[in-house]
Each structure stands twice: as structure tokens, then as C-alpha cells.
Amino acid sequence: MHIHTLDKAAIISELQFGTGISNAVHEGRRADFALILSMFSDDVRDNTPLEKIDEVDNSEQALRKRFELQQPQQLRSDQSSYEVSAQQASLFHSAGLVSTKLSHYLVPDALSYMPEDTHDLPEEVYHNLSGHQRRAMGEKEPKELMPIDLYNQLIKAQRTFQIQAQA
Structure with a gap:
């Protein structure tokens, strides 16, 4: 028997076994009964019937509109x-x-x-x-920061100007 097929079986209640659990009880087969019970889901939400509850909009705008x-x-x-x-x-x-x-x-x-x-x-x-x-x-937008290499840019611009002035 494959383990993965048992995991995918999604056995939730005794109704899915039919008469297997009843036969195990009446015939005294404790091992079969324990095995069947261990395969049941232990999540209470699986066994409890649930109704979908509609969310009621209780926001301030909705209440103001409702009560005019x-x-x-x-x-x-x-x-x-x-x-x-x-x-x-x-x-x-x-x-x-x-x-x-x-x-x-x-x-x-x-x-x-x-x-x-x-x-x-x-x-x-x-x-x-x-x-x-x-x-x-x-001002809505933040100011741009000064570039990190501003000093180097100024030196380069000065040297370029000096070269162009001598030529």
C-alpha cells in the first residue's frame, strides 16, 4: 500500500468507510478499529458543517448612507x-x-x-x-544632493578651460 494514497484519501468521518468501522467494532478487531480511527482527520473544522456568513459593511460611510x-x-x-x-x-x-x-x-x-x-x-x-x-x-520634491565627486569635476572643468584658453 502506498503512503501517499492514504494521505490523499482525505478521510474525514466514519461515513466514508461504510460498514467497515461497524464490522470492526462488532467483531472485536481492535487493530482495524484503531487503524480506521487514526486515518480520520483531527481537524475539527473538517467535521463541523459551516455556513458562509456574509460580511456586513459597517464602515462609517456605509452607515451614514444607510441612515441618511x-x-x-x-x-x-x-x-x-x-x-x-x-x-x-x-x-x-x-x-x-x-x-x-x-x-x-x-x-x-x-x-x-x-x-x-x-x-x-x-x-x-x-x-x-x-x-x-x-x-x-x-517644494514637493526633495532636493537633489550634490554629487560625491564634485571636487574632481570642478578641477577637470578648470583644467579643460585652461587648455582651451592656451590653444
Whole structure:
């Protein structure tokens, strides 16, 4: 008997043996019974019937869509926040605090108004930087490093210029 054929048999339960295990028990053949039991899979997941459970999407966006909720309150201001805050200020002056609260609940205003185009620095700090530092903060791509053999390149360029000047 080949060992590999027994490994590939994938014997999981006694139903696959038919009456062989029952006969071994009734006739008292302990060796056959032990052999059959040793060939069963010891993985519980093989013997347990499983149902496929559908994953439920409980992400924030899916729940907001399901319960028809609006987007959450912005933490930082952008250009549209100024229009919303102007509208709420107008409602406060014309109709009072209650209408302002209602407007805020329907279209929430930004939580804080930070200065724009200062790379998340306070305005005092940003305006205190030199022009070179501001330019460096605005660059998206990193600067290229100087070549390692810069000194050799400069010497070679100087010698070439001297040769061309004498000729």
C-alpha cells in the first residue's frame, strides 16, 4: 500500500468507510478499529458543517448612507467654510440664536479656522520665517544632493578651460 494514497484519501468521518468501522467494532478487531480511527482527520473544522456568513459593511460611510446622515463636521476650515459661517452669522442677526443653531445642525460649520497656505504653522511663526525657508517648505520634491565627486569635476572643468584658453 502506498503512503501517499492514504494521505490523499482525505478521510474525514466514519461515513466514508461504510460498514467497515461497524464490522470492526462488532467483531472485536481492535487493530482495524484503531487503524480506521487514526486515518480520520483531527481537524475539527473538517467535521463541523459551516455556513458562509456574509460580511456586513459597517464602515462609517456605509452607515451614514444607510441612515441618511450628512457628512461629519469638518475639523478645519476651507474656502466653503467662510460662506457657511457668513450665512449663520446673518441668520443670527436676523432671526436669533435658535435659527443659528438649526442652521449649524443642518450644515455644521468648521470646528476651527486655521490660516491657509502656512503649512500648518501659526501665522506669526510662518511670517517670521525667511523666504528661503518658506520656499523649501513649499517644494514637493526633495532636493537633489550634490554629487560625491564634485571636487574632481570642478578641477577637470578648470583644467579643460585652461587648455582651451592656451590653444
